Amino acid sequence: xxxxxxxxxxxxxxxxxxxxxxxxxxxxxxxxxxxxxxxxxxxxxxxxxxxxxxxxxxxxxxxxxxxxxxxxxxxxxxxxxxxxxxxxxxxxxxxxxxxxxxxxxxxxxxxxxxxxxxxxxxxxxxxxxxxxxxxxxxxxxxxxxxxxxxxxxxxxxxxxxxxxxxxxxxxxxxxxxxxxxxxxxxxxxxxxxxxxxxxxxxxxxxxxxxxxxxxxxxxxxxxxxxxxxxxxxxxxxxxxxxxxxxxxxxxxxxxxxxxxxxxxxxxxxxxxxxxxxxxxxxxxxxxxxxxxxxxxxxxxxxxxxxxxxxxx
Numbered sequence: 001x002x003x004x005x006x007x008x009x010x011x012x013x014x015x016x017x018x019x020x021x022x023x024x025x026x027x028x029x030x031x032x033x034x035x036x037x038x039x040x041x042x043x044x045x046x047x048x049x050x051x052x053x054x055x056x057x058x059x060x061x062x063x064x065x066x067x068x069x070x071x072x073x074x075x076x077x078x079x080x081x082x083x084x085x086x087x088x089x090x091x092x093x094x095x096x097x098x099x100x101x102x103x104x105x106x107x108x109x110x111x112x113x114x115x116x117x118x119x120x121x122x123x124x125x126x127x128x129x130x131x132x133x134x135x136x137x138x139x140x141x142x143x144x145x146x147x148x149x150x151x152x153x154x155x156x157x158x159x160x161x162x163x164x165x166x167x168x169x170x171x172x173x174x175x176x177x178x179x180x181x182x183x184x185x186x187x188x189x190x191x192x193x194x195x196x197x198x199x200x201x202x203x204x205x206x207x208x209x210x211x212x213x214x215x216x217x218x219x220x221x222x223x224x225x226x227x228x229x230x231x232x233x234x235x236x237x238x239x240x241x242x243x244x245x246x247x248x249x250x251x252x253x254x255x256x257x258x259x260x261x262x263x264x265x266x267x268x269x270x271x272x273x274x275x276x277x278x279x280x281x282x283x284x285x286x287x288x289x290x291x292x293x294x295x296x297x298x299x300x301x302x303x304x305x306x307x308x309x310x311x312x
Contacts, residue, residue, distance in 0.1 A: 008299070012292045019288040023281055024068045028061075034081075034277055077282045082274040087282050090267055097167065098263035100174050101255060102247070105186045110241055112191055117198030118225055124203060132195070139192035144185075148258050151185040165260035182259045197240065201233040208232075234305045242298040246291045 034052075052058055059067075071077050077087035120132050156164040162181035168174055205211065206229055214224050256266035264283070271279035 008296050015292060016289055019285060020069060020072060023284050024065055027277055027281060072285055077278040080276050080279055082276045087278050090279060094262060094264040094267045097261050098265055100171060101179055101182055101261055101263065104183045106244060108187045109190045109194060113194035113198050116195040117202055120199045121202035121206060122225060136192040136196050144189050144254055147185050147189050148254060151181060155181055167260060167262055182255045186255060198237060201236045202229055205229045205232050235302055238298055238301055242294050245294045246287055
């Protein structure tokens, strides 16, 4: 196990280096001149040249790349070009709001989708199974924006159960007052595709020989599903969850924008509109690093879920 972890960590280094190089050269040669963006339309040539000198853009490319790598390693990206706020402070202050929204969404989505997928797989081929698949297909065809508009109108304006927008400095107030509506809508939207996906995972396991053997021995269907099928289906489920985890730290752009959640997702959305390069670059690189770490952790979890898995 230790040798596998060490080997994977060493493999992550060139991958992360490639991401750093890609981000650096993309923003340097295709992202526009940062000095002109900061100076604005009214800046003179002397002012733009002064900004370029302050940013180190007049230095050789190798020196600029080294400065960029230093920013990655020290988490010192300077200040946002749009708000003059330290980029590190943006992460520290915006990330809690994103986690307050996205962690409940992720947990509820996984738990409910596993339960729904298993329930539908249990009654496979029945009228209930077909009805759920039809409803899921219809739900998939509707844009998330429609759910947001209808949800805000029905649950906030008409029924008055939740506030339309808002946020506070209290975690419990946010969880109990401001988060329920966006969490509810996001879970409703994601439940349809996840239910279909997890149903396919369970049905694939149900078709294996070990299930037929268990049935031949007289093992109840529920015991087969919960004790055998669920455990063997956890590997593709873990893979699916791992692909969603990086999005938790960015959050849903639409959720944070439409519900005025001061999270990292909304900050990135605004940074793109403002051409705020330091924020965009920091989020891109650290999200790539986080994705690699999550993939490594997921591979290790495979071993705990299924002891037959060999880590090579």
